[in-house]
Ligand code: ADP
């Protein structure tokens with residue numbers, strides 16, 4: 275499914291870019307205008323690939339050139355050695371690079387930041403100095419040809435045709451990128467980038483989505499490499515698949531703006547195409563790039579996308595946030611399709627038995643036992659530092675217990691990951707508001723429905739009609755929830771721009787939008803206006819009485835607790 279503005283972008287690309295060829299502008303454009311454009315478009319695809327990984331999922335790769343290289347050689351081997359069609363070469367390039375990216379992604383499950391950067395640098399260097407130097411694979415300096423083979427002996431050499439093919443491929447990648455962003459896949463990527471614990475508490479399998487980000491990005495990079503190869507017609511071990519290229523891609527994505535698709539494409543085209551048209555600028559490209567990077571990072575941290583955006587979100591300073599702007603909690607939305615209840619009221623739903631948690635030498639939770647009966651509200655009180663939040667983490671699976679066990683619906687759940695426990699219907703709030711704060715209020719409500727979206731990730735990437743329909747339902751429910759909270763005017767704002775109290779209410783509403791069986795609240799009234807805190811008690815009672823849900827609550831507010 276393709277959206278209107280994508281069609282318009284495509285139209286723009288198809289009209290604007292061919293004007294840059296020597297055919298259209300023989301005077302201005304140097305010979306090889308086509309070649310430069312083709313390479314620029316391949317680079318744009320490569321930049322989109324890195325943008326998906328770095329901009330959305332927050333995983334750095336400084337070895338992306340290695341993935342491009344494998345794609346280029348794979349397509350070369352298919353088209354020149356096996357005499358296969360270019361289409362097959364492109365597909366194989368995506369498969370091989372996607373598979374390789376999966377392997378690069380494995381360390382990312384444990385490493386982040388600088389350490390992950392180093393691992394990916396090493397990957398890029400290994401590709402550059404070992405794999406690409408092996409004559410068996412890359413043909414050494416003789417290299418591998420990449421004929422634009424249609425089928426059998428038919429090869430197309432027409433540059434206009436290849437330019438159109440390149441543009442169509444860029445468009446395809448653009449659409450896939452758009453589908454990712456608009457589905458639960460992209461939301462999962464972006465919450466992982468921000469806070470993995472929050473992602474897990476929404477039932478998102480962090481490992482799976484990190485690897486998916488690597489694989490999709492790798493496939494795009496392989497395609498970009500193959501497009502580059504077919505543009506030049508030949509790759510060898512001197513080809514520019516080196517650390518410089520990896521670095522250029524990172525620069526392009528940062529200058530364009532992390533996670534800003536259109537700006538990243540523009541940055542890639544400008545970065546490559548401009549210097550190659552205006553001779554003399556070429557040598558200055560790196561200096562210009564470096565200056566651009568410095569200006570971007572210091573003045574426009576959101577990239578040039580920041581400059582292109584027409585309106586900035588209003589920023590809320592403290593005096594703009596009035597406590598009486600908080601919605602009354604009784605208006606929290608009641609889910610239209612609450613999940614099934616599994617445990618009869620009064621029976622134990624959650625049993626914690628002699629659970630201990632230690633941080634190094636500090637025993638934060640020491641042999642705690644408690645039972646939470648279904649259909650009741652259970653309170654947990656204790657002084658600061660007593661280990662209440664840590665106990666919540668142990669129940670929801672965010673810390674490992676050193677002793678004891680946790681049963682839910684009569685079954686042991688200690689061995690389950692946090693996201694698996696969330697999918698069993700255990701929802702929790704965090705003492706420090708557990709939302710994706712870079713995402714808007716509306717996107718958080720969509721994110722909160724991750725588990726009920728229930729479509730496959732591949733279907734999401736293709737944006738099948740089912741996915742589109744489910745997304746419309748989720749959006750409807752999100753909008754209803756936002757409306758009943760009276761937060762319509764804040765719907766598009768990043769959550770971090772809301773006041774503490776507003777964030778808290780959005781968090782609780784997000785928890786309730788899927789009606790989990792067990793709701794665990796960690797000091798929910800902290801930061802709320804007294805009136806809102808008062809109405810919280812009523813709302814929790816309603817949750818118990820009308821929906822039969824179970825609540826476990828940590829609270830310092832004694833009147834609320836007694837109520
Ligand atoms: P409460 O929620 O009851 O105020 P916490 O569970 O937050 O208490 O903390 C209990 C103890 O465990 C405190 O001494 C705190 O400093 C310590 N603690 C909590 N989380 C960690 C952690 N991730 N690493 C080390 N110590 C921690």
Ligand code: MG
Pocket residue numbers: 662663664705
């Ligand atoms: Mg606490």
